Amino acid sequence: MKQLFGLLIAILIVLLIIGLTVQLAWNVVMPFAFGLPTIGLSHGIALFILARLLFVTRYSNKGE
Numbered sequence: 001m002k003q004l005f006g007l008l009i010a011i012l013i014v015l016l017i018i019g020l021t022v023q024l025a026w027n028v029v030m031p032f033a034f035g036l037p038t039i040g041l042s043h044g045i046a047l048f049i050l051a052r053l054l055f056v057t058r059y060s061n062k063g064e
Contacts, residue, residue: 015045016041016045018044018045018048019041019042019044019045019048020041020044021044022044022045022047022048023039023040023041023043023044024044026038026039026043026044026047027039
């Protein structure tokens, strides 16, 4: 049970760090380059998840 709790805490911390990184990168670049609005942490996490779903595949061609 402790291992599961520790894993959930670790996943939450990693997700927060990635979300903050995406938020910071967006807020530094996009408003000035394209005139888009700034985003918050929840939008940063959602943008990361969306990009992961769209651009990362499970299958690789390492052997080919």
